[in-house]
Amino acid sequence: MLKKRLFTPGPTSVPEEVLLEMASPVMHHRTDEFIKIAGEVFEDLKYVFQTKNDVFIIASSGTGAMEASVVNFLSEGDRVIVISGGKFGERFKDIALAYKLDVIPVELEWGKKMSTDRIKDLLEKNSSVKAVFGTLCETSTGTHFDIKCLGEIVSHYENTLFVVDTISSLGAIPCLTDEWKIDVVVTGSQKAFMLPPGLSFISVSEKAWKKAETSNLPKYYFNLKKYKKTLAKNDFPFTIPVSLVVGLRKSLNIIKTTGIEKIWEEHHLRGEATRQAMVAAGLKLLSESPSDAVTAVVLPEGIDGEKLVKVLRTKYGMSIAGGQDHLKGKIIRISHLGWQDEFDVLTAITGVGVGLKEMGCEIDIEKGLSVARQILFPSQ
């Protein structure tokens, strides 16, 4: 039997109880029953976002919410800083350019750390910057950025918003929206939220709402004023994917019951175990500042990552991700997101090890697994 396992950084596995919840008969979105569910969901999202701000739900992939974070708070020609250390940072830049913003790009080598001093400096020299766009975890490289420090820096500028893409990381690693002074946080359903793709979420601070008043970029579907108006009635401006929202209530319930701090800790343990296992096995990590959401592993010269991904998928039912753009074939990415436990981590490490061995790569799986096991089961 070929059991399928998802270790891709989205979509991630969905708990059986959430899948079954979503298979309930479809309900109408303007019934009291559904409005009650929506109310719970809006409340619980605030908990996961660690914010008192409203969190909106959009029927779109995460990119839709990224676009919303641009078109609602800025105006044509506005100068913005976009920090980009991978594929998804670049997406922010592309969206900003599509709407004719004046982009100051801060382009980092993929996998490298960000110098917060550089941003500080840029802000000092460009007082007219209207927003800084950053990423909490760059999915394409598995890199964690110091959003807390950036939030502190940007908060000194009363006319500058801080917008963060947390698509592959919110609910997996700490993102203290209010404490870190992030104005707009963007994320999606198919990562740490343990749901299929189809919903995106976005939180908006008071400071951001003020900018929304003067924003002149054209928008309709992503116009958050419409979402704000309906939110007051736990409703949505456009027909929402009811099944996904019903599933979301269930998965938010799991998150709340477990406790978000506990979930962060578990992701950290899974990330740490994977990283140390890979290094112990003789491989290198791509990122200088690895994220607990996803681990990017550099493959030895001559080993084709695309082929490894394919072998694992077809022969062992295991889905991991390969590299994107210029990293295609050169790295693999193993996700620690969402509905996973310690045994899953050992399974992923074993799978990658077996696949690499089969491709003729000299690695020490036993050593990797032993290191991981000690991290995951320290009392044993």
Place this chain on the structure above:
Amino acid sequence: MLKKRLFTPGPTSVPEEVLLEMASPVMHHRTDEFIKIAGEVFEDLKYVFQTKNDVFIIASSGTGAMEASVVNFLSEGDRVIVISGGKFGERFKDIALAYKLDVIPVELEWGKKMSTDRIKDLLEKNSSVKAVFGTLCETSTGTHFDIKCLGEIVSHYENTLFVVDTISSLGAIPCLTDEWKIDVVVTGSQKAFMLPPGLSFISVSEKAWKKAETSNLPKYYFNLKKYKKTLAKNDFPFTIPVSLVVGLRKSLNIIKTTGIEKIWEEHHLRGEATRQAMVAAGLKLLSESPSDAVTAVVLPEGIDGEKLVKVLRTKYGMSIAGGQDHLKGKIIRISHLGWQDEFDVLTAITGVGVGLKEMGCEIDIEKGLSVARQILFPSQ
């Protein structure tokens, strides 16, 4: 026991086999398995759209696809005709205005027919019109518009696109995209497609693609060029709601196996039975040109439609829709969309009759039901 029944014009009921299909473990969207499913779905959508043009899938509500139909093919200041006979026609106008198009509004009284001569006349007098926006079935009034005739008229203008919102009607009533010369057809998953909300579909003609080349409206998430590029590989530019697509394959399979003509015929029968039953029972229809997708019934003076909707829902588990905007409380709307059969129609008529009786309305349910039964089961 309170059994729940959906007679709302979206969301509509989803067949159990589709619900269960969607509850399968989530698969990655870039696997061969999923790409094969996507390929089938893209092909089958063309059948339902009755087109040879590509049909794209967007993760959004139908409104997202409406926005896509504006931003991809037009440029700032372009003159467009928007025909609006209800809430959703107005939405097209609002989107066009949000993007600073020069809108010639053709506003019809809600429920009234459209004079195609008026459009012909407008086009003759305004040769610079770049697009005509119409609606196949206006959901807010249950009105069917003569899109075939309009398509013929618009097709004589080589610089004018014909864009049609078929959100509540495609797959329920005939929409012969190619034969009727419609350039852009927009629809959603939660109506005749027997799926939950969360996907929208849009077909694009060669004539429309030509206009896309010069369109200067800002766009990113709804930029159909991105969707066209990935379609060639049966892929999507942004993470697609995989569960919904898996469900879509199943529901398209049901549609294909049944045959689209048969499905149109069944909708027609359900619509006809409901309309004649309502009239026989002593009620009036709102629309001059009623659609087989949804029937709007005018309530007698003094009967509160909102209350009727509430009574049916809470006491009998039956969801029908009320009126929108100035028709709020004055009409009810009964959908014939998607996963319904003859017995469901009789159930809906009975429910509405019982609810109205309880509210003190003098109607003849027996007569209505008898008329409907003869239409639905003519051989009996």
